[in-house]
Amino acid sequence: VNFDMTEGFIYSDYVFLSQREIFKEKVSRKKYKTKFKYASKINDINKLNVGDYVVHNVHGIGIYNGIKKLTVNGLDKDYIEVFYQGKDKLYIPVEKIDNLSKFSGKEGTVPKINKLGGTEWQRTKSRVNKRVADMAEELIKLYSERESRKGFSFSKDTDLQRSFEKDFPYELTKDQSLAIKQIKMDMESSKPMDRLLCGDVGFGKTEVAFEAAFKAIMDSKQVLLLCPTTILSSQHFENAKERFKNFPVSIALLNRFTSTKETHRIISGLKDGTIDFVIGTHRLLSDDVVPCNLGLLIIDEEQRFGVKHKEKIKQYKTNIDVLTLTATPIPRTLQMSMVGIRSLSLIETPPVDRYPIQTYVIEENNQIMRDAIYKELSRDGQVFILCNRIDKIDSLVEKIKRLVPEAKINFAHGQMNKSELEDRMISFINREYDILICTTIIETGIDIPNVNTLIILNADHFGLSQLYQIRGRVGRSNKFAYAYLMYAPFKSLTETAVKRLNVIKDFTELGSGFSIATRDLSIRGAGDILGSEQAGFIDTVGIDLYLKMLNVEVARRRGEIIEEEDDNTKPLINVATHIKDSYVANEDLKIEIHRKINTIVSRESFESVKAELEDRFGALDNDMLVYMYEEWFEKLAKKVPLVNVWQTKNSIELLFDKKIINLIKIDDLFIKAFEITPMFRFQSRGDNVVITLDTVKLDKHPVYYLVELLLVIIGNNS
Known part of the structure; x- marks a missing residue:
């Protein structure tokens, strides 16, 4: 068949x-075919809307008021208009778009608008800078400590390792393969591994962890997998038994369900080396658990453990390999600060048979609820109904019984004692019930692939990150999943609630919520790594600027040369930067295009941006190409000893420091410049070299020739 x-x-x-x-x-x-060809989604939660708070690196927090076209020296240019205190306006050239970011604090944080030219923003930045300097010092200290530690160097892969990997019934995604490769390199080095494996729920972190565990066991080392809950430890244990069943690996489970007799057997098995792999809760951190030859500690969601447990984990990290799994997004900018301090692997591509969650925002309606439940039960599935009012759960249970009398219903909430709550969850996992009515206890850490319909009542009461994480509880298998975000009938929703619900509805694309790291979650992710005490400082200036400041400080302390921030620098060559409405009328897309053009640093990135824009919006006119070349010229100019540029009606003069002679022989440069165009002239001026381009008889805009000249000087295809 x-x-x-x-x-x-x-x-x-x-x-x-x-x-x-x-x-x-x-x-x-x-494979589910995504409708987006490029990873950057148009419908991005970080997009700027008129009225949004923004942060300018130099001038502080203001309110975004859209893109405005201004004519300067006869050239049409795009500027970003920002309102400040006292109705002051700031026009920011789009070439300086990197100085501006959307203000992102925790959901609900309302920042204070700054005054243009005032001292308050500088004082705020100074306070945050002090904290950032301390943080950077801490990170550098961690780096040097890590460099000085010695760990166990694991062997290269064995035939048995390859057989184990071949035994996995599915093809790995590209990200999984890369993560496994990175982890193996860490394990084979002499330094203890401290790697964070970050990936959306259900994107295959467990298989990566199992392959690392098998590698450790092949070198006669023991492995512990530490889980924050009993349910999660039981699920990991069942998965491990199935995954390792064809191989000589002894696996055990240690949690509150483990009998006293079995607990004694596991503890002595770890001591005498007869047990290879133990999966468990914080019970694994007890003093009586002493493995004789521990080689790898895997931690699932470290941030969910208490202070005491984290201290014990810290002790382990000194000389054994540690792999931490998390589903909380880590902001990309934070990853740069962590280079060499804590390694990071990202799994951003979903498994190939995963479908997006069909999401509906509707008024609460008994008929729709009934139909949704019957539709799920007809395919032998299960249903989550989320109600965050514990006092309403009993009446909701009765209501659902009337709507779907033949369904088996149970409920669970956070006021139950831990044992009873876990027992009910396990019964639901074992399919003893069709419907679970519960509070947000399902927000994290539960994996039930058979649940593919979710109904959230009073969805307008939840935060964006909560809605995203709760919705992630369904759609964990190769079935289509459905989420119904319901609000009370006849209720008039606040503007924030409407925006939040629509954002979630629009985020049906696989991994979209993760790839753009909904702001609340990414702030949480930054806090998990940097420490929760950073949260206040992050809220003061917004996460983007905070992490930018941290990156600069870490780089400075590593001895890298940091270019000082200057808001007054003018473009080297004056060109039109306006994106015509006939090309793209949507302001969000214009901002996105300006940001993309700002990333051009090489021939490769120029061609990549050009191909993407032409694919999405059509052919580029000459003005747009000139604008792109000018951005490229700006980046190249920073790589050569260019002292100054003068532009007149008939010529452009480039003043180079004499160091240019160290980069390329003047004779060679003269010949190659002549090949670009005979309109270049050379002369010596004191200690400097001046190259003049006569622009009157050129076939194309001067910037095309200037880029080619700088490429010759640098001597590569940058």
């Missing part, structure tokens, strides 16, 4: 076997 299936089945008098069962081949899973 020409049909993809993971395992066989019996129907009538026939036995159907899957390809994998006969040939031991990997299952080729159906």
Whole structure:
């Protein structure tokens, strides 16, 4: 039968076997085709809307008021208009767009608007800078400590390792493969690994962890997998038993369900080396758990452990390899600060057979609720109904019983004692119930692939990050999943609530919420790594500027040369920067295009941006190409000893420091410049070299020739 299936089945008098069962081949899973060709989504939560708070590196917090076209020296240019205190306006050239970021504090944070030219913003930045300097010092100290430590160097992969990896029934995603490669390199080095594996829920972090665990066990080392909850430890244990079943690995589970007799057996097995791999809760951190040859500690969601447990984890980190798994997004800018301090692997691509969650924002409606539940039950699935009012749960249970009388219903909430709560969750996982009515306790750490319908009541009461994480509880298998965000009928929603619900509804694209790291979550992710005491400082200047300041300070302390911030520098060559409405009328897209053009630093990035813009919006006119070349010229100019540029009606003069002679022989430069155009002239002026481009008889805009000249001087295709 020409049909993809993971395992066989019996129907009538026939036995159907899957390809994998006969040939031991990997299952080729159906790929869901994304409708976006490029990773940067248009519908980005970080996009600027008129009225949004923004942060300018030099002038502080203001209110974004859109893009304005101004004509300067006969050239149309785009400027970003920002309102400040006292109705002051600031026009920021789009070439300086990197100086501006959307203000992002915790959801609900309202920042104070600054006064243009006032001293308050400088005082605020100075306070934050002091904290950033302390943080950078701490990070550098961690780096030097890590460099001085010696750990165990694991062997290269064995044949058995390759067999184990081949035994995984699915093809790994590109990100999974890269993460495994990075982890193996860490394990094979002599320094203890401290790697954070960051990926959205259900994107395959567990398989990566299991392959690392197997590698450690092949070198006769023991592995501990530490989980924040009993349920999660039980789920990991069941998955591990299935994954390792064809290999000589002894696996055990240590949590509150483990009997006293079994606990003694596991503890002594760890001491005498007869047990290779133990999965458990914080019970693994007890003093009586003493592995004889521990080689790898895997921690799932470290931030969910208490202070005492974190201290014990810290002790482990001194000389053994540690791999931490998290589903909380880590801002990309923070990753730069962590280079060499804590390694980071990202899994951003979803498994190939995963579908986006179909999301509906609607008034609460019994008929829709009933139909949604029946639709799920008809395919043997289960349903989450989320109600965050504990006092309303009993009446909701009765209501659902009336709507769907044949369904088996249970409920769970955070006021139950931990044991009872876990027992109910386990019963639901074991499919003893069809519907679980619960509070936000399902927000994190529960993996139930059979639950693919979620109904959230009073969804307008939840924060954006909460909604995103709760919705992530469904859509964990290869079935279509449905989320119904309901609000009370006849209720008039606040503007914030409407915006929040629509954002979640629009984020159906796979991994979209993760790839753009909803702001609240990324702030939480930064806090998890940097420490929660940073949160106040992050809220003062916004996460983007805070992390930019941190990156600069870390780089400075590592001895890198940092270019001083100057808001008054003019473009070297005056060109039109206006994006015509006939090309793109939407302001959000204009901002996105300006940001993309700002990233051009090399021939490769120029071609990449050009290809993307032409693919999405059509052919570029000459003005746009000139604007792109000018941005490229600006970046190249920073790489050569260019002292000054003068532009007149008939010529452009470039003044170079005599160091240019160290980069390229003047004779060679003269010949190559002549090949670009005979309109270049050379002369010596004191200690400097002046190259003049006569612009009157040129076929194209001068910036085309100037870029080619600088490429010759640098001597590569930058």
